[in-house]
Amino acid sequence: MAGEDSTASALAPASSLTGAGEGWAGFQSGSDVLITPSNIKTFIEANIGTAAFRALLDDANAAAMRSTLGLVIGTDVQAHDADLDALAALATTTWGRALLTLADASALRALLGCGYVIHQSAVNSAITGTATETTLATFTIPANSIGPNGSAEFMLLAGYTNSVNTKTLRLRINGTQALAITLTTTASGQFIFTIANRGATNSQVANATSFVGISGAGGSEQTFSFDTTADLTITITGQLTNTGEEIRLARRRCIIYPGA
Structure with a gap:
């Protein structure tokens, strides 16, 4: 019809769309669901990402996301430490690293034979x-x-x-x-x-x-x-x-x- 919005006239009314049931009524209204077209007249329901991804969607900030992911700094993961970086850069031997497993000073002295x-x-x-x-x-x-x-x-x-x-x-x-x-x-x-x-x-x-x-x-x-x-x-x-x-x-x- 002359004067009609050509975009609007190209869209079918909801009653003519097909989904899981008759018209819009066939679609679920639960959370974690996205209604998406499969072709110009057919829409389907799809989950929004994976369960792990959806668990992040309601987090208020980055700190909350780290908690959800089990990455709380200082609790779940080691905070950056310059000394640890320096130690990691050292060239060590298997024998030298074994000293770190000794229980106490007495065990170290016994190993080294020190009076x-x-x-x-x-x-x-x-x-x-x-x-x-x-x-x-x-x-x-x-x-x-x-x-x-x-x-x-x-x-x-x-x-x-x-x-x-x-x-x-x-x-x-x-x-x-x-x-x-x-x-x-x-x-x-x-x-x-x-x-x-x-x-x-x-x-x-x-x-x-x-x-x-x-x-x-x-x-x-x-x-x-x-x-x-x-x-x-x-x-x-x-x-x-x-x-x-x-x-x-x-x-x-x-x-x-x-x-x-």
Whole structure:
């Protein structure tokens, strides 16, 4: 008809369109559905994208979208970090990366075979005026720090009255005497004592109970059965026969050499 909108006249009325049913009534009115033409007179219903895509459509902003996708920064994914970039750029080896799996410093020292000091002091500790065995120092070797093939090394520096009277410096482990040095007509001495596990955490070998410095001894090596999976209490004592004399523990140190 003259004067009619040619575009409008080209479109069929809704009643003449075909869909899933009669006219428009055949189409569903639910969400997530798009009505789209399949040809000039036929329309069909189609889902809007995938379920994952549709889950984003009602998100208010980018933060909400990251939550929907499980990409919340700092919770689901690592935020950018310049240090991590620098580490990723390093050339590493399999052995080097394996160090990152070690449980603690003790495990690292055992792997590397490094000795480390667990106790040392140069604070003078002295006894005089008593003939009773008296504690000069005490400390603890932590449980499991030695290992089945490790050892503990003790260094003791003592000063004392130069006389023929007996003066005794002792080292006890859990109360058991492991070392007893008789001091007489010298004025000082430095002594090294070592005890080592023998392939088990409860079997040890050590220096003879009495010796001079790090050299000869009058007796055979000693054996012990301390449980090194538990803490070991180390006690250093002194004892006089003449109460007018003195023993001084001038310095002590204990080094652990762990061995798995």
